[in-house]
Amino acid sequence: MLRPRLVYHTAALNEHDPIVVRDIAVAVELIHLASLVHDDVIDHAPIRRGRDSLNARYGNQASVLAGDFLFATAFHLINRHQQSRVMENITHTIQVMCSGEIIQMGQAYDLNIGLDEYYDKTYRKTACLFASSCKIGALISQAGPEQVKHLEQFGMCLGYAYQIIDDVMDLVADSTTLGKPVGNDITQGNITLPVILTIKNEQYGQRLTGLLERRSSIAASLGEIINIVIESGSVGEAIEHAGAFLERGLERLAELPSGESLEELKSTCLSFIDNYRPVLGRYHPPMERQA
Numbered sequence: 001m002l003r004p005r006l007v008y009h010t011a012a013l014n015e016h017d018p019i020v021v022r023d024i025a026v027a028v029e030l031i032h033l034a035s036l037v038h039d040d041v042i043d044h045a046p047i048r049r050g051r052d053s054l055n056a057r058y059g060n061q062a063s064v065l066a067g068d069f070l071f072a073t074a075f076h077l078i079n080r081h082q083q084s085r086v087m088e089n090i091t092h093t094i095q096v097m098c099s100g101e102i103i104q105m106g107q108a109y110d111l112n113i114g115l116d117e118y119y120d121k122t123y124r125k126t127a128c129l130f131a132s133s134c135k136i137g138a139l140i141s142q143a144g145p146e147q148v149k150h151l152e153q154f155g156m157c158l159g160y161a162y163q164i165i166d167d168v169m170d171l172v173a174d175s176t177t178l179g180k181p182v183g184n185d186i187t188q189g190n191i192t193l194p195v196i197l198t199i200k201n202e203q204y205g206q207r208l209t210g211l212l213e214r215r216s217s218i219a220a221s222l223g224e225i226i227n228i229v230i231e232s233g234s235v236g237e238a239i240e241h242a243g244a245f246l247e248r249g250l251e252r253l254a255e256l257p258s259g260e261s262l263e264e265l266k267s268t269c270l271s272f273i274d275n276y277r278p279v280l281g282r283y284h285p286p287m288e289r290q291a
Contacts, residue, residue: 001029002162002268003028003029003032003129003130003133004025004026004028004029004133005025005268006130006133006134006137006155006158006265006268007021007024007025007028007133007134007136007137007140008021008025008137009137009261009264009265009268010133010134010135010137010138010141010143010151010155010261010265011024011137011138011140011141012141012260012261012264013138013141013143013147013151013256013257013259013261013262014138014141014142014143014147015141015142016140016141016142017140020081020083020140021137021140021141023077023078023080023081024077024078024081024083024086024136024137024140025137026074026077027073027074027075027077027078027090028074028090028129028132028133028136030070030071030073030074030077031070031071031074031090031094031129032129033070034067034068034070034071034074035067035094035097035129036048037054037055037063037064037066037067037070038063038064038067039101040053040054040055040056040063041055041060041063041064041067042101042105043188045184054066071094074090075087078090083136083139083140085136085139086136086139086140089132089135089136089139090132090136093128093129093131093132096123096124096128097124097125097128097129099124100121100123100124100125100126100128101124101125103120103121103124104121104125104190107121107191108188108189108190109189109191109212109215110191111191111199111209111212111213113191113196114196115193115196118191118192118193118196119160122159122160122163122164123156123159123160125163126159126160126162126163126166127155127156127157127158127159127160127162127163128156128159129159130155130156130158130159130162131152131153131155131156131159132152132155133155134151134152134154134155134158135148135151135152135155137151138151138152146255147256150252150253150255150256151252151256153248153249153252154249154252154253154265154269155249157245157246157248157249157252158245158246158249158268158269158272160242160245161242161243161245161246161249161272162272164193164238164239164241164242164245165239165242165272167185167192167193167194167238168193168194168235168238168239168242170182170183170184170185170186170192171183171185171186171194171226171229171230171235172226172230172235182222182226183222183225183226186212186218186222186225186226187218187219187222189215193238193241194229194234194235194237194238195208195212195229195234197232197234197237197238198228198229198232198234201232201233201234203232204228204229204231204232204234207228208225208228208229208232211224211225211228212225242272246269246270246272249269250266250269253265253266253269
């Protein structure tokens with residue numbers, strides 16, 4: 001429920017109607033869930049959060065319809081309150097998310113992807129919805145233009161950090177923690193930040209590229225591939241990227257008036273460090289938790 005929490009806490013910075021905030025927060029979560037349902041159909045994913053995915057249990061047809069139903073319900077909630085600016089923002093965000101999925105499909109197994117392409121895809125697939133959640137929370141309260149801008153940028157930074165940490169956890173966490181098979185990104189041909197950094201590494205890049213170029217044997221070589229990425233130090237480097245985004249997000253919050261709701265947003269940001277510290281700390285010196 002991270003995205004609806006962002007809607008709630010950003011709206012709480014100013015005067016707001018709690019019923020409107022509740023319904024818009026629910027709408028955001030429904031949109032997120034709909035995107036996951038559709039993603040699982042596209043990826044033929046058998047597991048979601050440690051349980052059978054909807055498509056694995058009921059088939060693709062029912063899953064697509066379920067995702068469409070969630071989208072429609074979200075739009076209905078937004079329309080109930082005549083929130084035209086919210087509707088404009090969220091429909092644009094969905095367009096961006098869809099374009100991100102298309103880009104990812106086109107980049108599958110492409111070992112020439114650079115950082116710019118990675119961050120563009122990450123913005124579209126993940127960070128844009130975080131940014132939207134914070135922006136619309138501000139829009140449905142009495143936030144001024146500058147505050148809306150700072151909160152949107154905070155959400156975007158949070159989204160980048162979230163995706164990078166997710167990329168790392170796909171390599172170093174166990175399947176129970178992940179709720180899906182370890183190395184799923186690699187077997188699906190999704191070239192993530194730690195892999196990109198390893199490919200660029202003079203010592204390890206050629207070895208990793210050789211394994212990834214043999215697509216038919218990637219699953220069999222998965223353990224070796226993951227070990228190469230870890231040995232290269234790219235996992236720690238990726239964590240540094242995530243930490244830099246979290247710091248930038250906190251800098252945006254520093255521009256806003258202090259208060260309980262602002263502290264909640266800071267806590268949400270810092271929880272990214274605390275929640276994953278037991279795993280990430282094995283591959284990188286602990287990121288500092290700054291108040």
